[in-house]
Amino acid sequence: MSTNTSENRGNRKLLIVGFIVILTSINGILLYMNYQKKEKNEEQAEIIKVKDVELENQIKVYEALKADFERQSQELQAMGLENDSLESQIAAITSDLEKLRGFRNSSYSLADQRKFRERAQVFEKQLIEKDREIAKLKEDNEVLFTENTSLKTTQNQLSDSLTTMKSTNQDLTEKVKLASRLEARNVSVNIINQRGKEKDDNDNEYRAKTVDKIKISFTLGQNDVAAKEPKTIYMRLIEPDGAALYNLATGSGTFQIDGEDMYYTAKRDIVFDNTQQQVSYVYDKNAAYKKGQHTIELYVDGFLIGRTTFVLK
Structure with a gap:
């Protein structure tokens, strides 16, 4: 009777120890799985963060491009020139900006990044070419302005030389005005x-x-x-x-x-x-x-x- 009791106690201890070992193993596995999951979540969060930074940087690039094209449009308007091509480019950039801002609430893939980066590079080349054209136009206008200033100076000198002949000067001024019509x-x-x-x-x-x-x-x-x-x-x-x-x-x-x-x-x-x-x-x-x-x-x-x-x- 005593022997059986000792054996039962021994078996119970073994079962308890085994149960504890199993629980410890399960807890270890769960801890490992949670660690893996946490690492994956952190990795995904870092990827999302990098994409968000890339997206915001791309938006800033497009905003700067739009501002530069609008500046070119205003410069051409100031010279009295048509700017239909610039308006088309501004409209295209505005459309791209709307799409980029829409990615803030959706997935911004690597393919999207590459696509908009390449489009921005094309816009930048067009911007540089247009700046060269505008610079040449300003140079031509400067020449025109100089010629105009020279002509006005000549006219002023002629007017000054005739100030002592008021009646004749008034008549001459009227004739010049009519002749320049x-x-x-x-x-x-x-x-x-x-x-x-x-x-x-x-x-x-x-x-x-x-x-x-x-x-x-x-x-x-x-x-x-x-x-x-x-x-x-x-x-x-x-x-x-x-x-x-x-x-x-x-x-x-x-x-x-x-x-x-x-x-x-x-x-x-x-x-x-x-x-x-x-x-x-x-x-x-x-x-x-x-x-x-x-x-x-x-x-x-x-x-x-x-x-x-x-x-x-």
Whole structure:
């Protein structure tokens, strides 16, 4: 009886020890698995952090590119030049920026990183090329400005030499002003229909309902007296009722003729270079045109420089 009890106690101890060993082993395995999982989570967190940094850096690159292209656009506008290509590039960069910012709430893969990095490199090359073009344009404008300054200096010297002859000087000044008046030659009007097609009629007669926009074209005659400088051409579109078309939303305003305000329909800024340059621009009334005879009048420096008519039936 005593022997059996001792054996039972011994077996119980063995079972307890074995159970403890098993529990210890399980705990060790669980601890190891948790450690592995923690390491994996930390690794994934580090990868995400690196991607987030890369994403934010890429966003900053695109924001800087957009700012530079907008700066170029403003520089060209200041020189009175068209900048459609820059507007397209700004729109493309803006679209890419929206996509990049959208990755803040989604996966930003290595393929995405490579794609946007390569696109940024292309934009940077275009930016450098455009800066070179603008620098050349500024240099040309500087030459033009110097020539203009020289001409103005000559005119001032002539004016100073005639100050003792007031009446003669006033008469001469008026003659110079008249002589420097620009002339718009071969003024023509073509219509552009709703499909964007341009139509030219030798009789200047068109069907009113087909007109979406009008295109005014002319040549500035040679004038060696007129200064080579920026000029503003004011266009008045006089409708059949005799009133000039006026709409602030489409660029209308007022200018002065003989000290009095006059309404204009649209205006165009150019740099007169005395090369018999061709000038044209499109006007969009953004409304239906009236039937009857319309008159186009062109003004520069307070002078009427050209006129033509066309009929809408």
